[in-house]
Amino acid sequence: MTETVLVSPKFQVVIPKAVREALNIQPGQKIQVIPYQNRIELIPIWPLKKARGFLKGIDTHINREEDRL
Numbered sequence: 001m002t003e004t005v006l007v008s009p010k011f012q013v014v015i016p017k018a019v020r021e022a023l024n025i026q027p028g029q030k031i032q033v034i035p036y037q038n039r040i041e042l043i044p045i046w047p048l049k050k051a052r053g054f055l056k057g058i059d060t061h062i063n064r065e066e067d068r069l
Contacts, residue, residue, distance in 0.1 A: 001018060001022065003016040003018065003019055015042070023044055025044055029045070030044075030045040031043065031044050031045060032044075032045055
C-alpha cells in the first residue's frame with residue numbers, strides 16, 4: 001500500500017484513511033516519529049492494556065548455568 005500525502009504550511013500531514021483503517025489508528029493516539037536513512041517512520045504506540053497476554057503460550061524455559069539457578 002503506497003500513499004502520498006502533502007505537508008501543510010504548519011508541517012502537518014494527514015494519515016490516509018486506508019492506512020488508518022489497516023493499522024486501526026484512532027484519534028488522539030500517540031505515534032512515534034523516527035528519522036531513518038532519509039525517510040520518516042511513523043510507529044503507532046499502543047496502550048499497555050492492549051499488549052496484555054501477547055506473550056501467552058511462549059516457552060520461557062532456557063538453559064541456565066548452574067550458578068544462575
